[in-house]
Amino acid sequence: MAANPGDGTTEPEGGPVRHIPVLLKEVLEALEPRAGKIILDGTFGAGGYTSAILAADAEVIALDRDPNAIAAGKALVDAHKGRLHLIQSQFSRLADHAPEGGLDGVVFDIGVSSMQIDEADRGFSFQRNGPLDMRMSASGVSAADVVNRAKVGDLTRIFGFLGEEKQSGRIARAIEKRRLTEPFTTTRELANLIETVNPRKAKDKIHPATRVFQALRVFVNDELGELAQALFAAERALKPGGRLVVVTFHSLEDRIVKQFFADRSGKASGSRHLPMVEAKPAIFEPLGKSMISASDEEAELNPRARSAKLRAGVRTEAAPRAADISIFDLPDLASLAKMGA
Numbered sequence: 001m002a003a004n005p006g007d008g009t010t011e012p013e014g015g016p017v018r019h020i021p022v023l024l025k026e027v028l029e030a031l032e033p034r035a036g037k038i039i040l041d042g043t044f045g046a047g048g049y050t051s052a053i054l055a056a057d058a059e060v061i062a063l064d065r066d067p068n069a070i071a072a073g074k075a076l077v078d079a080h081k082g083r084l085h086l087i088q089s090q091f092s093r094l095a096d097h098a099p100e101g102g103l104d105g106v107v108f109d110i111g112v113s114s115m116q117i118d119e120a121d122r123g124f125s126f127q128r129n130g131p132l133d134m135r136m137s138a139s140g141v142s143a144a145d146v147v148n149r150a151k152v153g154d155l156t157r158i159f160g161f162l163g164e165e166k167q168s169g170r171i172a173r174a175i176e177k178r179r180l181t182e183p184f185t186t187t188r189e190l191a192n193l194i195e196t197v198n199p200r201k202a203k204d205k206i207h208p209a210t211r212v213f214q215a216l217r218v219f220v221n222d223e224l225g226e227l228a229q230a231l232f233a234a235e236r237a238l239k240p241g242g243r244l245v246v247v248t249f250h251s252l253e254d255r256i257v258k259q260f261f262a263d264r265s266g267k268a269s270g271s272r273h274l275p276m277v278e279a280k281p282a283i284f285e286p287l288g289k290s291m292i293s294a295s296d297e298e299a300e301l302n303p304r305a306r307s308a309k310l311r312a313g314v315r316t317e318a319a320p321r322a323a324d325i326s327i328f329d330l331p332d333l334a335s336l337a338k339m340g341a
Helices: 024-031 048-056 066-070 074-079 091-097 115-120 144-151 152-162 166-179 187-197 210-220 225-238 251-263 296-299
Strands: 036-043 057-066 084-088 105-110 238-248 283-288 309-315
Touching: 024 048, 024 105, 024 238, 024 309, 036 048, 048 057, 048 105, 057 091, 066 074, 066 084, 066 115, 074 084, 074 152, 084 309, 091 225, 105 225, 144 152, 144 166, 166 187, 166 210, 187 210, 210 251, 225 238, 225 251, 238 251, 251 309
Parallel strands: 036 057, 036 105, 057 084, 105 238
Antiparallel strands: 238 309, 283 309
16 A cells, blocks of 8 residues: 655655555445455555455455565455455556456555555665665665666656656765765665755755655656556456546656546547547546545545545446557656666
8 A cells, every 4th residue: 555645744755654544435435346346456555445345345356566565464365265365466467367257446556555664674764774675576676776876867867757856966966976985775874865965954844865765666666667557457457337446646646547547538639730639439437526635634634645646437348458658658767777787
């Protein structure tokens, strides 16, 4: 489950916060789980949504790329006697795990898990000193690899686009200077450098390192690309009438979800100065409001809900379209190979 508040009112990469599923009532209203339905939870995390769906007597296929989340969920699997199938997998591959007849619902909660933040050795939190890691799947390129080996220009683009960090260039140059004599190995080392370059002002609500840590996490785990592919996979895996429900916490993710539903709505687009673009069959029909945010009451009880946005659609009988990632206008950020790794 995503833990990022995203609005800067608390430390998104900070200390432990009790896990509370965000927009749970609204998610369940959109999914309509009940006996006989098969719902896929693409972001199992601590199991908040999955537990509520199981309580409604639906069958759940739950995915998580984090082996720790899979291990922690074993007790929930045992308690539900065949109604919960917990699988270690990236959610972009959800179609591989869907039944032949299709799914009745798919739900995503985008972001880093509160469990991951709370574990210092995972390297997601700069308030809990640990190795500079940030890998959700515990394998592949780490945040330390990126910080110590990426070109300054690539770091600037990563921090600037994925973290929306205004001081991205200054921070990238300071990183390059420091790593010439000593590589970064811990979260605290990187956070301290960033705070030196960009000191925290009294009026600031978030730590100066917050946006850089967000950018590194998103880059290391290819979170935007994973989300885009997961949306296409849900399009293929849902049966007609199936529901896709997505909760996001940052503008980058929400923009992708909004663009996806707009593209799959079947509405013609174009300019008054250019010929009309032919309308395509709608693959998803809007479900309720185009966007739902947390109530004031929920935001007060759970700061992580303050920036949460829910978007949902109902699958039509139209055939799925090609997975054309260009509809999202994602940046061409360098891979480690391009960075001279």
